[in-house]
Amino acid sequence: MRRIWLLSVIAIGGCDEPENPASQRRRVAAEDDFPPGVVVDAAPSTLRRLDARQYRNTLRDVLGLGDADVAGIQLADDEGGIPSLLTVGTIDDVTGDLVAKGAHRKLLSCDANGAPDDACAASFITTLARKAFRRPATSDETQWLTGVYESARGALDFAASIDVLARVILESPLLVYRYEEGEEREGLPEGLLRLRPHELASRLSYLLWDSIPDDGLVDAAANGRLDARGLRAEADRLASDPKARTKVVQFVTDWAELDGSPTHVSIEEAVKDPTLFPNDNPALRAAVRRETEELVGRVWDHGGSVNELFTSREAFVNGPVAQLYGVTPAPAGDTWTWTALPADQRSGLATRAAFLLVFSNADIASPIRRGAVVFRQFMCTPFPPPPPTANDVQISGGVDPTGRPLSIREVVTTTTMTAECRSCHERLNPAGFPFARYDALGQWQNAERVVGSDGTKYDVAIDATGELLGSDVAGSVDGAVQLSEKLAQSRRVKDCLTMTAWQRAMGRAVMGEEVSSVDYVKERLATTGRIRDALAAMVETPAFRYVRKAVP
């Protein structure tokens, strides 16, 4: 009995006296369960506007719409991070259009065209704000929105006032921007704040869905269940949702720049010579996009293996795509089926038609473009733009003065091994040459067709040897299947993927305070090779769950 009493005294005494700072940090660290060895630090959180895709998804999920309802919404990037008049005007137009169509009415618990009902308006504020703001509205915000409603009622009827209210909520900074305040907590290292539960929920949902948290995640945040364990569980739940699959497919499509960039066009817009590719048409472009998206989706379904992404021979094809790949028997017309592609010809993403036709010219393959994208996108190793005097006339092979037909490889080498070009092209060219066995539409070719100055056509033997010089997977390869194996093995590719994913999640470059957290994610991806594990690791890190106090 006496012993129990003593323990109680000690326990009570512990509550009254200030906790030792070191002990506080240990306790907080234990609660947050950060991975051992990762520096507990984070970057300041900056206000960032939803990008076009996030904006579409957010409006869709806030209002309970379908993808088609928001598909036409375009919102340009603000290059300097400062919103332009066009951006603000577009947001006003978009919300005006949606509200004019009554998109918000289903969240209203009364008849908008019925008798004025202030209680119904108050309930509408609570319901819509909770979704739009990704958390319940504060009393201050409720007061503001109630004022908006009352003011509108002074000049407008009930239905129009509800419309005004809906537009104000949908245009508010709490929807359009991602704002993270963080909260003080004893025991945190100096200058760090922990994200509030609803802010953490939003980080998670935008990471995995590019959209708002669903009710389950909002509830988990509201009920204090987003501790380390709860967060892991929610991350796992969200990653298993089809919205995560869509996000990852889009992420990989962006990573491979298949939707275009300032220097090249998208799958649908790449110009091809119709005389050389009579099988090319818009339906084929849509089909090769779908084939690549299904490849990435299937890889994600299996956990997101980087190895599988670059080496899978499985393909989801319809008739025209099967014919493009030389698969026999090809399914009839637009019947889609999974099939295995020829092992000596096709590997993962970088050997699929979508990738190959984007990084080609109209009539022939472009080893330079293909080599450049491998380094720039897959290895995060950009090269400087060519100097303005660089000759950018398309290389089409040809014939030398003795009448000998020249391969594209030979002409590329001759053209780019000048003093000015050599420093970049001695690495770019060998990364692109292994793709020589695919034509400009991504079809397999056993010989290369070149055209002499008199129009005569020649078939030239292909040399598809090359190398990823200066990378962690150097060493000669013959063909893009072997090159893809190198990419699958490369640590640099996995690190690049991590960096790209982190940058997209935060909407900015990796900051110094985040390096240890990012290194942890890199290590996880290098160890397991699965994108899903990398995303889970990201969620575990202090840089994901904390923010540094911003400079006032």
Next chain:
Amino acid sequence: MSKRQGTGRRAFLRGAGGFLLALPGLELTHGEAWAQATGAAKRFITFFRHGGTATNMPRGAIDRLLRRYDGSGAPQGANLWNPTDPSANLVLGPIHSILSAHRSKLLVVTGVDNAAGILQAPYLGGHRWANSTILTAARAVETTTSTGREAVLAQGPSIDHVLETRLQSKSPTPFSSVRVKVLGHDYGTPFFSGANKPIGSHANPAKAFDAYFAGVTPGAPSPELLRRRAANISVLEGVTEGYRRLAPKLSSQDRQVVDAHLTHLGELEGRVRALNAISCTPPTFNRTTTDRDAERVGPIMVDIALAALRCGLTNVATVEVSDIITSWLPQPWGPLDLGHTLHHLARDVGATGPYAAKRQQWLDEMQLNRQWCMGLFRRFLQGLDSVPEGNGSMLDNSLMLYTSEFSNGSVHSINDVPLLLAGSAGGHFRTGRHINCNVANPTDRLAYQTRTGTHNLYTSILNAFGFPDAHFGADLPGLAFKGPLPGLT
């Protein structure tokens, strides 16, 4: 992301021929009503054509003697932009030839460099550097966007925005500016409202129309329209309050974002309120025209911006035209998909280039391509000139500027940049002349040397609008001289 779409040769030519048609029936009965009766009201219109024009300029430092390409080597050596007479007697060059009926109202200014670009940019050129300095004459910085793309951002406003702000404070209009764009291929906007603040333009015809004309009616506004305006004002006031409440919680960096948002909300609200005083007949067009259909979008965008000026909705307009696809070229060049790539072929149609035999064909195609955009300029010019105002026309009381980020796009030259003015800004500029700032020996047609930069021209333009500025743009070390461009007035 820049997206492109093909344009057939036949369709392209059909579009070019369309310029000969009469102007669409805009608000001819109302234009006069809203234009002021004297030459005091001045409007500024900027046409910006991405990708350069077609000249034989090399790249070089300002104040150095340069030699233009003569065509004996790989570079093609022709100049389709400059007047064919170096004197003040304006003999229009090939691209300008379609403006011959309006020669007396034009000023072609040659021998002017983008000095700010030359003094700062790597290679003395490059698209992004050229874009961010051509209209701003400002300092610029390289940066990376949130999606990892490189960008160069001006650290000061472009001339159109400076005038927009000042004219708006002198004589407010519902829109401080009207900005439209024809999509194609480009490397970023040349328009900036300040440091790191690029200005976007409407690229979709229907959206552009709705943005500027949604609340405009030919007669008195209907009760329904008044009700909609009241609702819009309630929305903008409510949203503004939301941003105001957030602002005090933010860091100074984030507050810049919210402040910019608030400024734009204020502009939107100001427009809605100002529209109550406007009645005018909006232009008509096919609303289903897609924003990638450049040859149709071009005239529609001109009509929208023109109508906005004629209706008194604004005093400042910008028309941005990207490099328009030119896949109508025959083999061996086609199907190439960029007007800019087309220009890069300049190196290959010179005497020693691989396509020397195609030189004339290339020049013809280039001229047609560049004239297409000049045709849009002409459409705008004619639209202003057809409305009497005071003792002249709206054009006489306006100033139109046509330029591009490059002269010779094939070598990214920002020397001797293309500068065409139309309208005299209320008689301030003496038009019908060629102002040649090339101070090299005039008997040597290939010699080029200048001390003049776009900052000088823009200073002159500010002066023409009644603002006594002594300098426009950054005070960069290395500028040969500051102050207005001599000889314009």
